[in-house]
Amino acid sequence: MASSQATDSAERAHGARVELRDVGVRYTNATVAAVRDVSLTIAPGELTVLLGPSGCGKSTLLRTINRLVEPTSGTVLIDGADVRARDADALRREIGYVIQAVGLFPHFTVAQNVAVVPRLLGWDDARVAARVDELLTLVRLDPARYRARRPRELSGGEAQRVGVARALAARPHLLLMDEPFAAVDAIVRASLQAEIARVHRELGTTIVFVTHDVDEALRLADRIVVMNAGAVVQAGAPDAILQRPADAFVRALVGVDGETRRLALERPLIER
Amino acid sequence: MSGYLVEHPARVAALLGQHVVLVLVALAVALLIALPLGVLAARRPRLALPILGITGVIYTIPSLALLALLVAVLGLGPLTAIVALVAYAQMVLIRGVVAGLRGVDPALIDAARGLGLTARQTLLRVEFPAALPVILGGVRVAAVSLVALATIAAWIDAGGLGVLLFEGMNSDNSAKIVAGALAAAALAIIADIVLRGVERAVQR
Numbered sequence: 040m041a042s043s044q045a046t047d048s049a050e051r052a053h054g055a056r057v058e059l060r061d062v063g064v065r066y067t068n069a070t071v072a073a074v075r076d077v078s079l080t081i082a083p084g085e086l087t088v089l090l091g092p093s094g095c096g097k098s099t100l101l102r103t104i105n106r107l108v109e110p111t112s113g114t115v116l117i118d119g120a121d122v123r124a125r126d127a128d129a130l131r132r133e134i135g136y137v138i139q140a141v142g143l144f145p146h147f148t149v150a151q152n153v154a155v156v157p158r159l160l161g162w163d164d165a166r167v168a169a170r171v172d173e174l175l176t177l178v179r180l181d182p183a184r185y186r187a188r189r190p191r192e193l194s195g196g197e198a199q200r201v202g203v204a205r206a207l208a209a210r211p212h213l214l215l216m217d218e219p220f221a222a223v224d225a226i227v228r229a230s231l232q233a234e235i236a237r238v239h240r241e242l243g244t245t246i247v248f249v250t251h252d253v254d255e256a257l258r259l260a261d262r263i264v265v266m267n268a269g270a271v272v273q274a275g276a277p278d279a280i281l282q283r284p285a286d287a288f289v290r291a292l293v294g295v296d297g298e299t300r301r302l303a304l305e306r307p308l309i310e311r
Numbered sequence: 312m313s314g315y316l317v318e319h320p321a322r323v324a325a326l327l328g329q330h331v332v333l334v335l336v337a338l339a340v341a342l343l344i345a346l347p348l349g350v351l352a353a354r355r356p357r358l359a360l361p362i363l364g365i366t367g368v369i370y371t372i373p374s375l376a377l378l379a380l381l382v383a384v385l386g387l388g389p390l391t392a393i394v395a396l397v398a399y400a401q402m403v404l405i406r407g408v409v410a411g412l413r414g415v416d417p418a419l420i421d422a423a424r425g426l427g428l429t430a431r432q433t434l435l436r437v438e439f440p441a442a443l444p445v446i447l448g449g450v451r452v453a454a455v456s457l458v459a460l461a462t463i464a465a466w467i468d469a470g471g472l473g474v475l476l477f478e479g480m481n482s483d484n485s486a487k488i489v490a491g492a493l494a495a496a497a498l499a500i501i502a503d504i505v506l507r508g509v510e511r512a513v514q515r
Contacts, residue, residue, distance in 0.1 A: 107424060128427045128428070128429050130427075132427030133427075136422070136425035138422060139418075140416070142422025144419065144423075144437055144440075146440045146441070156426055156427060159426075159427055202422075215425075
Protein backbone atom coordinates (compact mmCIF):
# COMPACT_ATOMS: atom_id res chain seq x y z
CA MET A 40 0.00 0.00 0.00
CA ALA A 41 2.65 2.54 1.01
CA SER A 42 4.61 2.31 -2.21
CA SER A 43 8.34 2.08 -1.82
CA GLN A 44 8.90 4.74 -4.46
CA ALA A 45 9.40 8.04 -2.68
CA THR A 46 7.11 10.00 -4.95
CA ASP A 47 5.24 11.43 -1.97
CA SER A 48 4.10 14.60 -3.66
CA ALA A 49 1.92 12.71 -6.15
CA GLU A 50 -0.79 12.85 -3.55
CA ARG A 51 -3.93 11.53 -5.17
CA ALA A 52 -4.59 7.85 -4.62
CA HIS A 53 -7.50 5.63 -5.44
CA GLY A 54 -10.01 5.23 -2.67
CA ALA A 55 -10.74 1.85 -1.15
CA ARG A 56 -14.02 0.03 -1.66
CA VAL A 57 -15.62 -1.13 1.59
CA GLU A 58 -18.27 -3.82 1.80
CA LEU A 59 -20.14 -4.81 4.92
CA ARG A 60 -22.10 -8.02 4.59
CA ASP A 61 -24.66 -8.82 7.29
CA VAL A 62 -22.38 -7.39 9.96
CA GLY A 63 -23.62 -7.98 13.49
CA VAL A 64 -21.94 -7.11 16.77
CA ARG A 65 -23.08 -8.36 20.13
CA TYR A 66 -20.85 -7.42 23.04
CA THR A 67 -20.33 -10.11 25.66
CA ASN A 68 -22.94 -9.87 28.44
CA ALA A 69 -25.01 -7.37 26.42
CA THR A 70 -28.71 -8.13 26.19
CA VAL A 71 -29.20 -6.46 22.80
CA ALA A 72 -26.93 -6.42 19.76
CA ALA A 73 -24.97 -3.19 19.19
CA VAL A 74 -25.12 -3.71 15.43
CA ARG A 75 -27.74 -5.85 13.67
CA ASP A 76 -27.11 -7.38 10.25
CA VAL A 77 -25.86 -4.28 8.49
CA SER A 78 -25.09 -4.62 4.79
CA LEU A 79 -23.53 -1.67 3.07
CA THR A 80 -21.27 -0.98 0.12
CA ILE A 81 -19.12 2.11 0.15
CA ALA A 82 -17.83 3.07 -3.29
CA PRO A 83 -14.20 4.07 -3.87
CA GLY A 84 -13.66 7.76 -3.11
CA GLU A 85 -17.08 8.19 -1.51
CA LEU A 86 -17.58 10.17 1.69
CA THR A 87 -20.15 8.19 3.62
CA VAL A 88 -21.59 9.55 6.83
CA LEU A 89 -22.99 7.20 9.44
CA LEU A 90 -25.63 9.34 11.14
CA GLY A 91 -27.67 8.54 14.24
CA PRO A 92 -28.22 9.22 17.91
CA SER A 93 -25.64 8.15 20.48
CA GLY A 94 -25.79 4.45 21.19
CA CYS A 95 -27.20 3.60 17.75
CA GLY A 96 -24.17 1.47 16.89
CA LYS A 97 -22.55 3.79 14.34
CA SER A 98 -19.15 3.92 16.10
CA THR A 99 -19.22 0.19 16.69
CA LEU A 100 -19.94 -0.38 13.00
CA LEU A 101 -17.09 1.97 12.04
CA ARG A 102 -14.70 0.11 14.31
CA THR A 103 -15.44 -3.22 12.66
CA ILE A 104 -13.82 -1.85 9.49
CA ASN A 105 -10.35 -1.59 11.08
CA ARG A 106 -10.96 -4.54 13.42
CA LEU A 107 -10.97 -2.54 16.64
CA VAL A 108 -14.26 -4.39 17.06
CA GLU A 109 -14.63 -7.92 15.69
CA PRO A 110 -18.11 -8.63 14.33
CA THR A 111 -19.90 -11.57 15.92
CA SER A 112 -21.49 -12.29 12.55
CA GLY A 113 -21.01 -11.20 8.95
CA THR A 114 -18.02 -10.09 6.93
CA VAL A 115 -16.12 -6.87 6.28
CA LEU A 116 -14.30 -6.60 2.96
CA ILE A 117 -11.87 -3.91 1.83
CA ASP A 118 -11.17 -3.94 -1.90
CA GLY A 119 -12.73 -7.38 -1.98
CA ALA A 120 -10.52 -8.91 0.71
CA ASP A 121 -11.88 -10.12 4.06
CA VAL A 122 -10.26 -7.98 6.78
CA ARG A 123 -10.03 -11.05 9.01
CA ALA A 124 -7.50 -12.52 6.63
CA ARG A 125 -5.13 -9.69 7.48
CA ASP A 126 -2.99 -9.08 10.54
CA ALA A 127 -5.04 -6.48 12.47
CA ASP A 128 -2.08 -4.17 13.20
CA ALA A 129 -0.84 -4.23 9.60
CA LEU A 130 -4.39 -3.58 8.38
CA ARG A 131 -4.79 -0.55 10.67
CA ARG A 132 -1.54 0.99 9.45
CA GLU A 133 -3.14 1.18 6.01
CA ILE A 134 -6.32 2.83 7.30
CA GLY A 135 -6.46 6.36 8.66
CA TYR A 136 -8.22 6.73 12.02
CA VAL A 137 -9.39 9.97 13.64
CA ILE A 138 -11.34 10.12 16.92
CA GLN A 139 -13.20 12.82 18.80
CA ALA A 140 -10.68 12.94 21.65
CA VAL A 141 -7.86 13.21 19.05
CA GLY A 142 -5.49 11.13 21.19
CA LEU A 143 -2.26 12.89 20.27
CA PHE A 144 0.62 11.36 22.23
CA PRO A 145 1.47 14.05 24.81
CA HIS A 146 5.16 13.15 25.12
CA PHE A 147 5.69 13.43 21.35
CA THR A 148 6.06 16.63 19.33
CA VAL A 149 3.56 17.44 16.57
CA ALA A 150 6.05 16.10 13.99
CA GLN A 151 6.59 12.86 15.93
CA ASN A 152 2.83 12.39 16.25
CA VAL A 153 2.32 12.81 12.52
CA ALA A 154 5.25 10.45 11.88
CA VAL A 155 3.91 7.55 13.98
CA VAL A 156 2.62 5.36 11.15
CA PRO A 157 5.42 6.13 8.63
CA ARG A 158 7.89 5.15 11.40
CA LEU A 159 6.02 1.91 12.03
CA LEU A 160 6.29 1.23 8.30
CA GLY A 161 10.03 1.84 8.41
CA TRP A 162 10.31 4.97 6.28
CA ASP A 163 13.72 6.68 6.42
CA ASP A 164 14.27 10.00 8.22
CA ALA A 165 14.38 12.21 5.13
CA ARG A 166 11.18 10.77 3.72
CA VAL A 167 9.41 11.07 7.08
CA ALA A 168 10.51 14.69 7.55
CA ALA A 169 9.39 15.67 4.06
CA ARG A 170 6.05 13.90 4.55
CA VAL A 171 5.44 15.61 7.91
CA ASP A 172 5.92 19.07 6.37
CA GLU A 173 3.73 18.15 3.42
CA LEU A 174 0.92 16.98 5.72
CA LEU A 175 1.08 19.96 8.06
CA THR A 176 0.81 22.16 4.99
CA LEU A 177 -2.15 20.08 3.77
CA VAL A 178 -4.05 20.72 7.02
CA ARG A 179 -2.96 24.38 6.93
CA LEU A 180 -0.53 24.42 9.82
CA ASP A 181 2.77 26.16 9.06
CA PRO A 182 5.38 23.38 9.48
CA ALA A 183 8.06 25.77 10.70
CA ARG A 184 5.79 26.99 13.50
CA TYR A 185 4.11 23.74 14.50
CA ARG A 186 6.61 20.92 13.86
CA ALA A 187 8.33 21.10 17.26
CA ARG A 188 5.30 21.97 19.38
CA ARG A 189 3.85 19.67 22.01
CA PRO A 190 0.16 18.68 21.88
CA ARG A 191 -0.61 20.68 25.04
CA GLU A 192 0.52 23.85 23.23
CA LEU A 193 -2.24 23.41 20.62
CA SER A 194 -5.84 24.62 20.59
CA GLY A 195 -8.58 22.03 20.13
CA GLY A 196 -8.90 22.84 16.45
CA GLU A 197 -5.14 22.74 15.85
CA ALA A 198 -4.88 19.43 17.70
CA GLN A 199 -7.54 17.86 15.46
CA ARG A 200 -5.77 19.17 12.35
CA VAL A 201 -2.69 17.32 13.59
CA GLY A 202 -4.92 14.30 14.24
CA VAL A 203 -6.09 14.39 10.63
CA ALA A 204 -2.51 14.83 9.36
CA ARG A 205 -1.41 11.83 11.47
CA ALA A 206 -4.23 9.72 10.03
CA LEU A 207 -3.28 10.62 6.45
CA ALA A 208 0.47 10.19 6.93
CA ALA A 209 0.95 6.87 5.16
CA ARG A 210 -1.44 7.68 2.29
CA PRO A 211 -4.32 5.50 3.39
CA HIS A 212 -6.91 4.65 0.75
CA LEU A 213 -9.49 4.67 3.53
CA LEU A 214 -10.03 7.14 6.36
CA LEU A 215 -12.26 6.40 9.35
CA MET A 216 -13.45 9.41 11.37
CA ASP A 217 -15.38 8.94 14.60
CA GLU A 218 -17.15 12.18 15.63
CA PRO A 219 -13.90 14.00 14.81
CA PHE A 220 -15.21 17.54 15.24
CA ALA A 221 -17.72 17.07 18.06
CA ALA A 222 -15.45 18.52 20.74
CA VAL A 223 -14.63 21.85 19.09
CA ASP A 224 -16.74 25.01 18.95
CA ALA A 225 -19.05 25.77 16.04
CA ILE A 226 -16.72 28.16 14.21
CA VAL A 227 -13.71 25.83 14.40
CA ARG A 228 -15.96 22.92 13.45
CA ALA A 229 -17.13 24.68 10.29
CA SER A 230 -13.56 25.36 9.22
CA LEU A 231 -12.47 21.78 9.96
CA GLN A 232 -15.43 20.49 7.95
CA ALA A 233 -14.40 22.68 5.05
CA GLU A 234 -10.83 21.31 5.32
CA ILE A 235 -12.01 17.72 5.31
CA ALA A 236 -14.21 18.39 2.28
CA ARG A 237 -11.21 19.93 0.50
CA VAL A 238 -8.83 17.12 1.52
CA HIS A 239 -11.39 14.58 0.36
CA ARG A 240 -11.70 16.33 -2.97
CA GLU A 241 -7.93 16.63 -3.40
CA LEU A 242 -6.97 13.12 -2.29
CA GLY A 243 -9.90 11.01 -3.42
CA THR A 244 -9.64 8.93 -0.26
CA THR A 245 -12.69 6.91 0.75
CA ILE A 246 -13.97 8.38 4.01
CA VAL A 247 -16.38 6.86 6.51
CA PHE A 248 -17.47 9.58 8.91
CA VAL A 249 -19.50 9.05 12.08
CA THR A 250 -21.58 11.89 13.51
CA HIS A 251 -24.80 12.60 15.39
CA ASP A 252 -24.91 16.12 13.91
CA VAL A 253 -27.42 16.30 11.04
CA ASP A 254 -26.04 19.56 9.64
CA GLU A 255 -22.53 18.14 9.59
CA ALA A 256 -23.78 15.04 7.79
CA LEU A 257 -25.64 17.12 5.19
CA ARG A 258 -22.65 19.38 4.64
CA LEU A 259 -20.07 16.63 4.10
CA ALA A 260 -21.75 13.50 2.84
CA ASP A 261 -21.88 12.04 -0.63
CA ARG A 262 -24.14 9.51 1.00
CA ILE A 263 -25.79 9.39 4.39
CA VAL A 264 -26.49 6.14 6.21
CA VAL A 265 -29.04 6.76 8.97
CA MET A 266 -28.83 4.28 11.84
CA ASN A 267 -31.06 3.57 14.80
CA ALA A 268 -30.85 0.82 17.42
CA GLY A 269 -28.04 -0.98 15.63
CA ALA A 270 -29.70 -1.13 12.20
CA VAL A 271 -29.63 0.95 9.03
CA VAL A 272 -32.89 2.87 8.67
CA GLN A 273 -32.17 4.66 5.40
CA ALA A 274 -29.21 5.16 3.09
CA GLY A 275 -29.03 7.67 0.31
CA ALA A 276 -27.86 11.05 -0.98
CA PRO A 277 -28.40 13.94 1.47
CA ASP A 278 -31.01 15.42 -0.79
CA ALA A 279 -32.98 12.17 -0.97
CA ILE A 280 -32.90 11.77 2.82
CA LEU A 281 -34.28 15.27 3.25
CA GLN A 282 -36.94 15.00 0.59
CA ARG A 283 -38.06 11.44 1.18
CA PRO A 284 -37.35 10.40 4.77
CA ALA A 285 -38.00 6.66 5.01
CA ASP A 286 -39.92 6.76 8.27
CA ALA A 287 -40.92 8.80 11.28
CA PHE A 288 -37.50 8.33 12.90
CA VAL A 289 -35.63 9.85 9.96
CA ARG A 290 -38.22 12.61 9.65
CA ALA A 291 -37.75 13.49 13.31
CA LEU A 292 -33.97 13.34 12.93
CA VAL A 293 -33.73 15.73 9.98
CA GLY A 294 -36.45 17.82 11.55
CA VAL A 295 -39.38 19.82 10.31
CA ASP A 296 -37.01 22.32 8.73
CA GLY A 297 -35.87 19.75 6.19
CA GLU A 298 -36.72 22.12 3.39
CA THR A 299 -34.60 24.92 4.90
CA ARG A 300 -31.71 22.51 5.21
CA ARG A 301 -32.17 21.38 1.63
CA LEU A 302 -31.92 24.96 0.44
CA ALA A 303 -28.81 25.54 2.55
CA LEU A 304 -27.23 22.54 0.84
CA GLU A 305 -27.39 24.26 -2.50
CA ARG A 306 -24.79 26.75 -1.36
CA PRO A 307 -21.51 25.07 -2.24
CA LEU A 308 -19.19 24.45 0.67
CA ILE A 309 -16.23 26.18 -0.97
CA GLU A 310 -17.89 29.55 -0.73
CA ARG A 311 -18.37 29.41 3.01
CA MET B 312 25.77 16.86 69.14
CA SER B 313 27.19 16.07 65.73
CA GLY B 314 30.58 15.39 67.25
CA TYR B 315 30.80 11.82 65.94
CA LEU B 316 30.27 12.93 62.37
CA VAL B 317 33.06 15.51 62.67
CA GLU B 318 35.50 13.12 64.32
CA HIS B 319 34.85 10.08 62.12
CA PRO B 320 33.75 11.37 58.71
CA ALA B 321 35.33 8.45 56.83
CA ARG B 322 33.46 5.83 58.88
CA VAL B 323 30.14 7.64 58.49
CA ALA B 324 30.79 8.01 54.77
CA ALA B 325 31.58 4.30 54.42
CA LEU B 326 28.40 3.29 56.25
CA LEU B 327 26.41 5.82 54.21
CA GLY B 328 27.85 4.23 51.07
CA GLN B 329 26.72 0.77 52.24
CA HIS B 330 23.31 2.19 53.00
CA VAL B 331 22.97 3.73 49.55
CA VAL B 332 24.03 0.47 47.89
CA LEU B 333 21.50 -1.53 49.94
CA VAL B 334 18.69 0.84 48.96
CA LEU B 335 19.66 1.15 45.29
CA VAL B 336 20.10 -2.60 44.74
CA ALA B 337 16.83 -3.33 46.56
CA LEU B 338 14.99 -0.64 44.60
CA ALA B 339 16.32 -1.87 41.24
CA VAL B 340 15.40 -5.51 41.95
CA ALA B 341 12.03 -4.43 43.37
CA LEU B 342 11.24 -2.48 40.18
CA LEU B 343 12.15 -5.44 37.98
CA ILE B 344 9.53 -7.47 39.86
CA ALA B 345 6.94 -4.72 40.35
CA LEU B 346 6.76 -3.56 36.70
CA PRO B 347 5.55 -6.86 35.21
CA LEU B 348 3.34 -7.58 38.23
CA GLY B 349 1.87 -4.09 37.99
CA VAL B 350 1.15 -4.49 34.27
CA LEU B 351 -0.49 -7.83 35.00
CA ALA B 352 -2.61 -6.36 37.79
CA ALA B 353 -3.65 -3.40 35.62
CA ARG B 354 -4.55 -5.65 32.67
CA ARG B 355 -6.29 -8.48 34.47
CA PRO B 356 -8.68 -7.29 37.17
CA ARG B 357 -8.93 -10.87 38.43
CA LEU B 358 -5.23 -10.91 39.23
CA ALA B 359 -5.23 -7.40 40.70
CA LEU B 360 -6.87 -8.49 43.93
CA PRO B 361 -4.45 -11.30 44.82
CA ILE B 362 -1.37 -9.33 43.70
CA LEU B 363 -2.31 -6.19 45.64
CA GLY B 364 -3.60 -8.30 48.57
CA ILE B 365 -0.47 -10.39 49.01
CA THR B 366 1.93 -7.45 48.68
CA GLY B 367 -0.30 -5.51 51.06
CA VAL B 368 -0.05 -8.28 53.64
CA ILE B 369 3.74 -8.38 53.31
CA TYR B 370 3.75 -4.64 53.92
CA THR B 371 1.94 -5.08 57.23
CA ILE B 372 4.39 -7.65 58.66
CA PRO B 373 6.57 -5.87 61.24
CA SER B 374 9.99 -5.37 59.69
CA LEU B 375 11.88 -6.95 62.58
CA ALA B 376 9.66 -10.02 62.39
CA LEU B 377 10.18 -10.32 58.63
CA LEU B 378 13.94 -10.02 59.04
CA ALA B 379 13.96 -12.65 61.79
CA LEU B 380 11.99 -15.02 59.56
CA LEU B 381 14.30 -14.42 56.60
CA VAL B 382 17.42 -14.91 58.71
CA ALA B 383 16.13 -18.35 59.60
CA VAL B 384 16.06 -19.20 55.90
CA LEU B 385 18.83 -17.13 54.31
CA GLY B 386 21.17 -16.47 57.25
CA LEU B 387 22.77 -13.15 58.19
CA GLY B 388 24.10 -10.57 55.73
CA PRO B 389 23.20 -8.00 53.09
CA LEU B 390 21.40 -10.49 50.81
CA THR B 391 18.78 -11.15 53.47
CA ALA B 392 18.36 -7.44 54.09
CA ILE B 393 17.89 -6.79 50.37
CA VAL B 394 15.27 -9.54 50.10
CA ALA B 395 13.33 -7.90 52.93
CA LEU B 396 13.60 -4.43 51.38
CA VAL B 397 12.47 -5.77 47.98
CA ALA B 398 9.44 -7.42 49.59
CA TYR B 399 8.48 -4.21 51.40
CA ALA B 400 8.82 -2.04 48.31
CA GLN B 401 6.45 -4.20 46.24
CA MET B 402 3.19 -2.82 47.48
CA VAL B 403 4.03 0.86 46.92
CA LEU B 404 5.68 0.21 43.54
CA ILE B 405 2.94 -2.06 42.19
CA ARG B 406 0.24 0.39 43.27
CA GLY B 407 2.10 3.13 41.45
CA VAL B 408 2.29 1.07 38.25
CA VAL B 409 -1.38 0.05 38.46
CA ALA B 410 -2.58 3.58 39.23
CA GLY B 411 -0.37 5.00 36.49
CA LEU B 412 -1.56 2.58 33.80
CA ARG B 413 -5.20 2.80 34.83
CA GLY B 414 -4.99 6.58 34.68
CA VAL B 415 -3.86 6.68 31.05
CA ASP B 416 -6.42 8.48 28.87
CA PRO B 417 -8.34 5.72 27.02
CA ALA B 418 -8.32 7.93 23.91
CA LEU B 419 -4.53 7.56 23.75
CA ILE B 420 -4.82 3.78 23.71
CA ASP B 421 -7.68 3.86 21.19
CA ALA B 422 -5.66 6.15 18.91
CA ALA B 423 -2.52 4.02 19.28
CA ARG B 424 -4.30 0.76 18.48
CA GLY B 425 -6.28 2.41 15.69
CA LEU B 426 -3.09 3.67 14.06
CA GLY B 427 -1.67 0.15 14.07
CA LEU B 428 0.63 0.02 17.09
CA THR B 429 0.76 -3.51 18.48
CA ALA B 430 -0.36 -4.12 22.07
CA ARG B 431 3.30 -4.23 23.10
CA GLN B 432 4.20 -1.03 21.22
CA THR B 433 1.19 0.68 22.77
CA LEU B 434 2.35 -0.35 26.26
CA LEU B 435 5.98 0.66 25.78
CA ARG B 436 5.61 3.77 23.62
CA VAL B 437 2.32 5.23 24.80
CA GLU B 438 1.08 3.81 28.10
CA PHE B 439 4.36 3.71 30.05
CA PRO B 440 5.42 7.24 29.05
CA ALA B 441 1.96 8.55 29.96
CA ALA B 442 1.98 6.65 33.27
CA LEU B 443 5.59 7.53 34.12
CA PRO B 444 4.94 10.46 36.50
CA VAL B 445 2.65 8.30 38.66
CA ILE B 446 5.02 5.31 38.52
CA LEU B 447 7.91 7.56 39.56
CA GLY B 448 5.79 8.86 42.45
CA GLY B 449 5.65 5.27 43.69
CA VAL B 450 9.41 4.90 43.21
CA ARG B 451 10.01 8.03 45.27
CA VAL B 452 7.82 6.91 48.17
CA ALA B 453 9.43 3.45 48.03
CA ALA B 454 12.95 4.92 47.99
CA VAL B 455 12.34 7.15 51.00
CA SER B 456 10.80 4.35 53.04
CA LEU B 457 13.60 1.96 52.07
CA VAL B 458 16.19 4.45 53.36
CA ALA B 459 14.44 4.35 56.73
CA LEU B 460 13.89 0.58 56.70
CA ALA B 461 17.47 -0.17 55.69
CA THR B 462 18.70 1.08 59.08
CA ILE B 463 17.54 -2.18 60.65
CA ALA B 464 19.70 -4.13 58.19
CA ALA B 465 22.57 -3.51 60.63
CA TRP B 466 20.76 -5.80 63.05
CA ILE B 467 21.49 -8.76 60.75
CA ASP B 468 25.06 -7.77 59.86
CA ALA B 469 24.16 -6.13 56.57
CA GLY B 470 25.88 -2.82 57.34
CA GLY B 471 24.58 0.63 56.58
CA LEU B 472 23.85 3.59 58.81
CA GLY B 473 21.95 1.39 61.24
CA VAL B 474 25.35 0.20 62.49
CA LEU B 475 25.79 3.59 64.17
CA LEU B 476 22.34 3.39 65.73
CA PHE B 477 22.84 -0.12 67.16
CA GLU B 478 26.41 0.63 68.34
CA GLY B 479 25.20 3.84 69.94
CA MET B 480 22.36 2.07 71.72
CA ASN B 481 24.59 -0.74 72.96
CA SER B 482 27.35 1.57 74.24
CA ASP B 483 25.03 4.36 75.39
CA ASN B 484 26.76 6.71 72.94
CA SER B 485 24.17 9.27 71.90
CA ALA B 486 26.55 11.06 69.55
CA LYS B 487 26.72 7.93 67.40
CA ILE B 488 22.93 7.63 67.37
CA VAL B 489 22.55 11.26 66.37
CA ALA B 490 25.15 10.92 63.60
CA GLY B 491 23.42 7.83 62.20
CA ALA B 492 19.96 9.35 62.43
CA LEU B 493 21.03 12.63 60.83
CA ALA B 494 22.80 10.88 57.98
CA ALA B 495 19.80 8.61 57.30
CA ALA B 496 17.38 11.54 57.43
CA ALA B 497 19.58 13.57 55.11
CA LEU B 498 19.74 10.65 52.68
CA ALA B 499 15.96 10.28 52.69
CA ILE B 500 15.46 14.00 52.09
CA ILE B 501 17.98 14.04 49.25
CA ALA B 502 16.38 10.97 47.65
CA ASP B 503 13.00 12.69 47.87
CA ILE B 504 14.27 15.93 46.31
CA VAL B 505 16.15 14.18 43.49
CA LEU B 506 13.22 11.95 42.59
CA ARG B 507 10.78 14.85 42.69
CA GLY B 508 13.06 16.58 40.21
CA VAL B 509 12.96 13.52 37.95
CA GLU B 510 9.16 13.42 38.20
CA ARG B 511 8.92 17.05 37.16
CA ALA B 512 11.37 16.52 34.31
CA VAL B 513 9.32 13.69 32.78
CA GLN B 514 6.09 15.62 33.11
CA ARG B 515 7.37 18.23 30.70
